[in-house]
Amino acid sequence: MVKEIKEIRILKTAELRVRRDGDELPKIEGYAAVFDKDSEDMGFIERIAPGAFKKALKTSDVRALFNHDSNIILGRVSAGTLELKEDKRGLFMSVTPPDTQLIRDMVLTPIERGDITQQSFGFNIKADEWKDMDKETPIRTITEVNELFDVSPVTFPAYPDTEVALRSLDGIKQDLITEAKDTITRASDEAINLNIDIINAERTQGGLKR
16 A cells, blocks of 8 residues: 655665766765665664665656755756666665755755765655564565655754654554454354364264253
8 A cells, every 4th residue: 555645764874975076066975775774763673675766766756855955956857967776785866966155055065074974865655564563673674665755965864754654553563453353253263163063963973862
């Protein structure tokens, strides 16, 4: 089931840097997401499976923003100023931001100085998997992203919005409870039917004839 609400993640393993090649305009590059790495404890642990972005990259016109602010656009896929690709490691981003004094002062210089070191991404998912549901910290693996909205260098890593994921977790827990109840009910019914079969067999054999 497609999760329509946007989620935002900031991963400790993401990378961010400015690359300058001769007279070319500088690029902001790095990994917005890294595969098969555990997130922080959010009430659950989250991982991103290799290939999770594959379909979304074909259909999403992703923007690169600063601090997820839609007023500060650094690049866009359809404009050719933002490149996103999956490789074996994760989701790689390369953006050529506007050549303005504002961007140089507010974005490029702080990244080069190490003042801004993280980036995040906004998305919703199409498919995920949960395991270790019987443990204190279940593990969620995102197997397919439905839409990728933006990638964004961030000044402060905001606590990730986990509302959608926690609703998904609650739904799975309820499904497991329902399944367990159904199993108990089926087992009880089977036991009753077995007893009836035994009684009928005994009657047929004359064991209970009066």
